[in-house]
Amino acid sequence: MRRLLFILPVLGFVVLLGVFFAGLGRDPRALPSAFIGKPLPAFATAPVRPGDQGLANTDFDRGEPVLLNVFASWCGPCRVEHPVLMRLRQQGVTIHGLDWKETAPAGLKWLTDQGDPYTRVGNDESGRTGIEFGVAGVPETFVIDKKGKVRYRHVGALTPDDWERKIGPLMEQLRKES
Amino acid sequence: MRRLLSLAVAVALLASPAAAVNPDEQLADPALEARALKLSKALRCVVCQNQSIDDSDATLARDLRIILRERILAGDTDKQAVDHLVARYGSFVQLDPPMRLDTMALWFGPLAVLLVGGIGAAVYMRGRSPARAGALTPDEEAELAEMLKSEEAR
Numbered sequence: 001m002r003r004l005l006f007i008l009p010v011l012g013f014v015v016l017l018g019v020f021f022a023g024l025g026r027d028p029r030a031l032p033s034a035f036i037g038k039p040l041p042a043f044a045t046a047p048v049r050p051g052d053q054g055l056a057n058t059d060f061d062r063g064e065p066v067l068l069n070v071f072a073s074w075c076g077p078c079r080v081e082h083p084v085l086m087r088l089r090q091q092g093v094t095i096h097g098l099d100w101k102e103t104a105p106a107g108l109k110w111l112t113d114q115g116d117p118y119t120r121v122g123n124d125e126s127g128r129t130g131i132e133f134g135v136a137g138v139p140e141t142f143v144i145d146k147k148g149k150v151r152y153r154h155v156g157a158l159t160p161d162d163w164e165r166k167i168g169p170l171m172e173q174l175r176k177e178s
Numbered sequence: 179m180r181r182l183l184s185l186a187v188a189v190a191l192l193a194s195p196a197a198a199v200n201p202d203e204q205l206a207d208p209a210l211e212a213r214a215l216k217l218s219k220a221l222r223c224v225v226c227q228n229q230s231i232d233d234s235d236a237t238l239a240r241d242l243r244i245i246l247r248e249r250i251l252a253g254d255t256d257k258q259a260v261d262h263l264v265a266r267y268g269s270f271v272q273l274d275p276p277m278r279l280d281t282m283a284l285w286f287g288p289l290a291v292l293l294v295g296g297i298g299a300a301v302y303m304r305g306r307s308p309a310r311a312g313a314l315t316p317d318e319e320a321e322l323a324e325m326l327k328s329e330e331a332r
Contacts, residue, residue, distance in 0.1 A: 009298060031224075034268035101237070127241055134266045136224040136238060 033142065033153035034134050040068075040142075040150060043129045045122030048099050048107040055096055055122025061148030065174035066094040067167075068142040069118070069158075070130055072102050073110035075138040077157035084158050085117040093171065097121035100130050100138050143167060145174045199232060203240065205247050214247045217256055221246070221263060222271045230273055242271075 035041075040057045047054040060066060069085060071078045085095055097118035099107035104123040111121070124130050133142075136155070143152040152170055154162060199218070205211040215232065221242065223234035231239040231246075242263060249259040263271050275281045314322065 005298065005301060009295075012294075031268065031270055034264070034266060127238075131238075131241060131245070131266060134268070136267070 027156070030155050031153075033150055035142075035150040036153070037149060037151070039148045040144070041132045043132055045098065045124055045129055046104060048097075048104050048111065048121045048123045049116075050108070053120070055098060055120045057148070059096060059120050060144045061146070063146050064094060065146055065151075065171050066096055066119075066144050067171075068096050068098065068144055070098045070100050070135050070138050070140045070142075071110075072100045072138045073106050074102060078139045079114075081139055081157040081159070082114050082117070084160055084163065086115050088163065089117040094119050098130060098135075099123045100135065101125065101127040141167070143170055143174070146177060199243060200240070203243055203247065205251060210247075210250050213256060214243075214250050217250075217260060218243050218246055220273050221260070222273050224267050224271060 040060060042057050044056040045054045060068070067088070089095060095117050097120070099110075099121060101124065103125055107121070107123055111118070122129070127135075133150070134153075139157055141154040141158050142150055143154075145151050151174060152167065154167060158167070199215065205214060218232040219230050221231045223229045223231045223236055223239040223242070225236040225238050226234050229239075231242045246259055246263065249262050254262065260272070269276055269278075269281075275284055277285055
């Protein structure tokens with residue numbers, strides 16, 4: 001009994017050490033969305049591509065899981081993740097885009113220069129549409145299920161590793177959901 | 179000279195950091211603006227994380243300050259205005275965490291550690307106290323006498 005009392009603080013210390021050590025590797029920006037399990041709020045945005053129909057919340061419950069990628073041409077990490085998005089598009093993944101806090105012509109120039117991975121893409125010049133569903137910066141990528149509900153939020157550039165470990169398997173799982 | 183210097187330091191310490199709220203964001207009604215200012219000091223800038231939206235120069239913080247003022251102008255109560263942002267960014271935007279089931283560890287964790295530590299320390303201290311310095315038993319008395327006797331014999 002006496003010995004146990006001595007071990008207890010040591011045990012507590014080791015547990016705390018473990019918790020803090022695990023915390024070291026975590027990205028403090030990677031916060032869960034307040035919309036997990038909920039549909040996106042109602043929104044409609046102007047098109048980026050001339051003559052196009054922009055992006056609205058009603059584009060998301062079309063019976064297949066999709067990615068919603070928030071991007072901007074002024075954003076460095078967006079340049080990093082762009083080839084990944086292009087490759088996913090080629091693999092048949094549906095990606096919708098929200099062009100955040102810049103004019104539609106600036107967004108269009110980005111898509112013309114870099115390639116356009118988006119099925120639907122809307123312009124959010126004021127940034128208010130993104131703020132409606134908790135966007136804190138670009139890039140951010142949301143995984144939306146078949147019924148239009150937000151299932152996952154990825155903050156920062158989407159790397160091939162992120163896709164293979166987390167988002168790809170999640171999309172696969174969502175595809176199987178009824 | 180020395181006195182003047184300490185006075186200067188004291189005055190410098192009195193200065194409070196200027197708020198980032200820009201004149202064009204402020205509400206015309208001073209009462210409403212005061213409410214907005216108070217609320218924005220307790221809301222976290224989600225980009226910079228450890229600054230309030232009032233302190234931050236980030237563009238998103240500016241957007242949130244404006245949205246907050248729009249809500250207040252639209253007649254929201256303080257709670258409704260804050261809830262509007264919490265609904266979008268989660269309770270992470272509140273610099274003052276609300277007391278809920280999932281924040282219990284945050285609120286009472288330190289107290290629990292203090293309590294456990296205190297009890298542990300108390301038990302340890304009691305074990306060490308010289309409480310057993312009482313009278314000798316007859317056996318010990320005899321042993322002591324024996325020892326003293328053999329000492330004398332030397």
